Amino acid sequence: MRLPLSKYVWFDGKFILRDKAMIPITTHAIHYGTSIFEGIRAYWNGKNLFVFRLDDHVKRFRRSGQFYNILLNFSDKEVTDAITGICKKNKIKKSCYIRPFYFVGDYGINLHVTEKAPTNMAIFSFPFGDLFNKNGITAGVVSWRKFSDMSTPPQAKMGGNYLNSIIATQEAKRNGYDEAILLDHNGNVSEAPGENIFIVREGQLITPPLSSSALEGITRDTIIKIGKDLDMDVLEKDVTRNELIISDEIFLTGTAAEITPIISMDDKKIGNGKPGNITKKMMEEYSDIVMDKNEDYSHWLTPVY
Ligand SMILES: Cc1ncc(COP(=O)(O)O)c(C=O)c1O
Incomplete structure (x- = not known):
């Protein structure tokens, strides 16, 4: 392309x-x-x-x-x-x-x-418009593990690191999913090939910690800050593969993906198979912020003209 x-x-x-x-x-x-x-x-x-x-x-x-x-x-x-x-x-x-x-x-x-x-x-x-379908995508856990600090630093956003993302994406697509989810070296959830992951359980917003080899995403940080500003419980903690399946909502975050709902994980419907309310709220907040419709966050914007 x-x-x-x-x-x-x-x-x-x-x-x-x-x-x-x-x-x-x-x-x-x-x-x-x-x-x-x-x-x-x-x-x-x-x-x-x-x-x-x-x-x-x-x-x-x-x-x-x-x-x-x-x-x-x-x-x-x-x-x-x-x-x-x-x-x-x-x-x-x-x-x-x-x-x-x-x-x-x-x-x-x-x-x-x-x-x-x-x-x-x-x-x-x-x-550039939408990377993914904003009505929700399917995802599946792949057999390839996210590389960890034991091999190369996950926080270095370097070309070579993305071979891991490429092979994970190939496996997910072969299995019929829109996107891959990688587990870390301990078998906990790490992230997607080019996005961080959040789950929602009982109203809590949960994302894997950096010790799960997740990139310190700028959109991840944006969602953590928005969640806290909305007085939500936001937790950075280990997420097991099992928790993914039983979560109420799942979404991915990234500059390219913005906020993308996952509506099915490993062929199991998440929630009612539609983007959940907290995911939708985060999508709205994010879109308002980047479009300069929320002056509380205008310090994150650099005007070009
Ligand atoms: C591996 C990986 N994780 C997460 C992200 C999301 O990071 P950000 O929100 O800073 O774009 C990206 C994109 O840069 C990425 O490549």
Whole structure:
């Protein structure tokens, strides 16, 4: 699938035409997955384009590389300006997805990556609507386990880590599900290939802890904060596979997936097989926040224009 990329991309400090962005075949990241990326959304509300939680994305962007001493050669301000800049340069007035990434460049076949390894950074963007059916999707637990801190750091949002997501997705699709759920190294629920997971039981909002190798998702954090602000019980605790099946509601969170209800898990209906009330409330709150309709959270929005 070719993405409908905006005309200009950003590459190592400059805006260039998308077809002019080229890298050598010896690029280290292609061979070893030494790339770091963020997925960011910007929302057009008819008046302005708002980038959601930009500062938090930039923070995680830099931190991911630090696990491996891979340097981001641009300051937080430069990265922030480049991200809003790509929207301005392309005159974007539609909700879109923005993908900044940096990677180890021409570094031979050397596995000893140090701060001295050359890195490049780029950003592209494309118009983006719903990733999943917002009326609800099916999910199934897969046999592949989420990798843990015992092998590679789950909090580093790096290209190589996503092979685990890819093989999990392949298995879920083969089994006829829309999305995979991965268990952690202890057999508790971790997350989906590109989303965090929440369950609702007896009115409590529960999500697996980071010790279950879940990514510290920015949407996960958003839902935790909204839940607490609504005076709900929000718990970060181990979730067993069994609890998934008997939960009243399940939803996924992620920049791309936003809030997506799961209406069937391992072929068992969740609740009445429709998005539950708490899930629907979270979807509404989230959509109001990103569209600048709730001023309590407007500090999470960076206006582009
Ligand atoms: C593995 C994984 N988990 C969770 C998430 C959700 O994170 P966020 O809400 O920051 O997009 C993502 C997406 O970035 C992801 O790739």
